[in-house]
Amino acid sequence: MFKHRHTLPLLAAMALGAGLAVAQAAHAQETLTQRVQEEKTMHLPARGMSMAQVEKQYGAPLRKLSPRGGDSAHHPTINRWEYSNFIVYFEKSHVIHAVLNTPAGNNRDPGAVN
Numbered sequence: 001m002f003k004h005r006h007t008l009p010l011l012a013a014m015a016l017g018a019g020l021a022v023a024q025a026a027h028a029q030e031t032l033t034q035r036v037q038e039e040k041t042m043h044l045p046a047r048g049m050s051m052a053q054v055e056k057q058y059g060a061p062l063r064k065l066s067p068r069g070g071d072s073a074h075h076p077t078i079n080r081w082e083y084s085n086f087i088v089y090f091e092k093s094h095v096i097h098a099v100l101n102t103p104a105g106n107n108r109d110p111g112a113v114n
Contacts, residue, residue, distance in 0.1 A: 044086055044098035051079075051093045058083060 045054045055061075061081035070077035079090040082101065089097045 042086070042100065044100075045088050045095045047095050047097070049095045051081075051090060054081070054088055054095060061088070 045058065049057075061083050063082045065080040065082060068078045068080075069075040076091050078096075079093075081088045081090070084101070086098050086101050088095055089099075
């Protein structure tokens, strides 16, 4: 079946690598699903709230991160406010999304994101 003996170990290593990749993807999906469920149970700022409403209800953020975008009508300014447990994303001055600030996500240091 195989002309070279070294082909079999290579195929075994590739199969093992593929199996590990599938397991990692399944774990990532499980972690993401858990995070989404956790976000649903938390009282996070709602889509459409103004910056003033968020600050009145949740207090001042730990940091107001540098705005992104705003270079055209197709790329509106996105502001990010960091609180101890979550990050709020604003399009111009209204909430478009709020996410948990957890080690499971990629929000460990949102200020470092370009």
